[in-house]
Amino acid sequence: MTTTQPRIQQPYTESALVSKGRYISTEWLAAEYEKLWPQVWQMACRLEQIPQVGDFHEYLIGTQSILLVRESEDTVRAFRNACPHRATRIASGTGHVDAELRCPFHGWAWNLDGSVLEIPDADDFAPECLSRSELRLREATVGLWGGFVFVTFAPDPEPLREFLGPVVEGLAPFEPEKMRLIRHRTTIMDCNWKVGLAAFNEAYHVEATHVWDLSGYARGARVSASGRRTRGADDGGRPDVRDADGRTPGAYQFHYEAFPTHNLMRNVPEMLTESAPLGDHGDPKQAALAMLRLNQMISLAHQDDIDHVEAMANVPGDVPAVRFFTDVRRAAGAAVGVDYSHIPDEDVMSAIDYCIYPNLVGPISAGNWILFRFRPNGKDPDTCLFDVLFLHRFGEGQQPPPVEHEFFPRWQDHDGWGQTIGQDLSNMGHVQAGLHQTSFTGLRLNRQEAGVRNFERFVDRHVLGDHGAS
Ligand code: FES
Ligand SMILES: [Fe+2]
Numbered sequence: 001m002t003t004t005q006p007r008i009q010q011p012y013t014e015s016a017l018v019s020k021g022r023y024i025s026t027e028w029l030a031a032e033y034e035k036l037w038p039q040v041w042q043m044a045c046r047l048e049q050i051p052q053v054g055d056f057h058e059y060l061i062g063t064q065s066i067l068l069v070r071e072s073e074d075t076v077r078a079f080r081n082a083c084p085h086r087a088t089r090i091a092s093g094t095g096h097v098d099a100e101l102r103c104p105f106h107g108w109a110w111n112l113d114g115s116v117l118e119i120p121d122a123d124d125f126a127p128e129c130l131s132r133s134e135l136r137l138r139e140a141t142v143g144l145w146g147g148f149v150f151v152t153f154a155p156d157p158e159p160l161r162e163f164l165g166p167v168v169e170g171l172a173p174f175e176p177e178k179m180r181l182i183r184h185r186t187t188i189m190d191c192n193w194k195v196g197l198a199a200f201n202e203a204y205h206v207e208a209t210h211v212w213d214l215s216g217y218a219r220g221a222r223v224s225a226s227g228r229r230t231r232g233a234d235d236g237g238r239p240d241v242r243d244a245d246g247r248t249p250g251a252y253q254f255h256y257e258a259f260p261t262h263n264l265m266r267n268v269p270e271m272l273t274e275s276a277p278l279g280d281h282g283d284p285k286q287a288a289l290a291m292l293r294l295n296q297m298i299s300l301a302h303q304d305d306i307d308h309v310e311a312m313a314n315v316p317g318d319v320p321a322v323r324f325f326t327d328v329r330r331a332a333g334a335a336v337g338v339d340y341s342h343i344p345d346e347d348v349m350s351a352i353d354y355c356i357y358p359n360l361v362g363p364i365s366a367g368n369w370i371l372f373r374f375r376p377n378g379k380d381p382d383t384c385l386f387d388v389l390f391l392h393r394f395g396e397g398q399q400p401p402p403v404e405h406e407f408f409p410r411w412q413d414h415d416g417w418g419q420t421i422g423q424d425l426s427n428m429g430h431v432q433a434g435l436h437q438t439s440f441t442g443l444r445l446n447r448q449e450a451g452v453r454n455f456e457r458f459v460d461r462h463v464l465g466d467h468g469a470s
Contacts, residue, residue, distance in 0.1 A: 017442030036462035146176035190429035193374040193384035204448040263451035279317025297418030299370030336395020367393035
């Protein structure tokens with residue numbers, strides 16, 4: 001077995017602290033609403049959340065409500081959700097209408113293309129009040145990509161695919177347009193939306209935050225068995241996986257890449273050959289099932305994979321775990337007619353994690369994606385709306401389950417986040433509280449957190465007004 005070499009040769013030199021006001025100031029939040037959110041493309045929903053003509057889904061950002069309406073099989077409209085009569089929100093939540101949108105207050109109605117259908121007692125208005133062109137429902141611009149409905153308020157937006165840039169090509173092998181939403185949960189987190197996003201935009205925290213569930217069985221899937229380990233989970237304590245130089249695997253097992261706006265992190269290809277063999281953890285089949293269940297929590301594995309391993313008579317004990325899971329995923333896909341042969345080995349059952357500016361992040365593997373979305377929550381910089389979307393690729397003859405949008409006012413009252421994500425969430429409130437300490441001056445970010453720095457640089461460009469500068 002080869003030894004993983006540290007991949008990072010050059011010293012990291014970026015030393016500027018990231019100012020903390022952006023996370024706690026109501027003025028900064030107001031500036032984001034004014035200068036950032038109206039200028040970007042925002043992921044509003046999945047197409048499968050409005051499958052039939054007349055289906056609608058409400059998307060909220062701050063005080064703004066947008067109704068995504070399936071106008072026809074191929075078109076979606078994004079209506080600004082205020083009646084031109086006396087401003088009533090025309091619809092809320094998710095639902096269906098038959099060929100018309102009707103305001104519940106006085107009954108004004110529109111066709112699904114936004115044109116006026118009916119104004120009761122129109123003769124009682126001054127004629128100049130009822131210019132039909134002005135009474136159309138106002139719209140935001142819609143962009144479709146990968147099965148997602150994006151919206152923007154920008155008057156002259158750049159095309160969505162240009163905004164997404166390398167994300168489109170990078171995710172193309174995973175065919176996100178063929179995935180289907182299987183769970184959608186929303187809650188309110190006790191932190192600023194950018195604090196929440198940053199918690200998923202680096203892997204530096206993995207060794208400390210996820211140490212308990214990534215120890216033992218799972219540790220083998222994550223960490224090179226190169227002999228660098230100085231102490232293991234079997235010692236009954238916190239596993240120490242530092243190398244001879246005192247560095248954790250996170251320093252060289254993840255590859256980070258920053259694009260002008262977005263960024264990504266991914267496991268390195270050596271994961272295929274250097275993850276510990278299943279036999280290192282006792283019975284190979286039980287070890288494989290334990291690791292799969294753990295990965296299922298973060299949507300890198302699916303029940304198909306567990307079923308596949310359950311049905312195997314012999315699980316090899318000498319194959320590196322990630323190699324084994326890669327073959328399982330491909331076989332489980334092939335069994336239902338889904339071909340993953342065009343996806344590079346290291347991405348099939350490992351993790352590639354795009355942070356899509358300004359507020360999406362989450363690991364994708366062949367056929368599975370857990371996507372986190374963060375939005376500010378009203379006028380409170382100390383809380384945010386947090387959505388978790390689980391996406392899965394179904395095979396021939398498999399029927400995606402109906403999806404109910406679940407909302408939990410307090411994230412602590414729901415235990416369905418999974419142990420791993422629960423650990424991430426439990427950090428966030430502590431970060432937010434610490435940001436308010438007068439002794440804390442700013443964030444110190446390292447190489448592994450360069451994506452966070454990159455992200456905040458773009459927030460600066462929007463909020464501080466020099467967007468577009470080099
Ligand atoms: S407010 Fe909508 S019809 Fe009156
Ligand atoms: Fe995490």
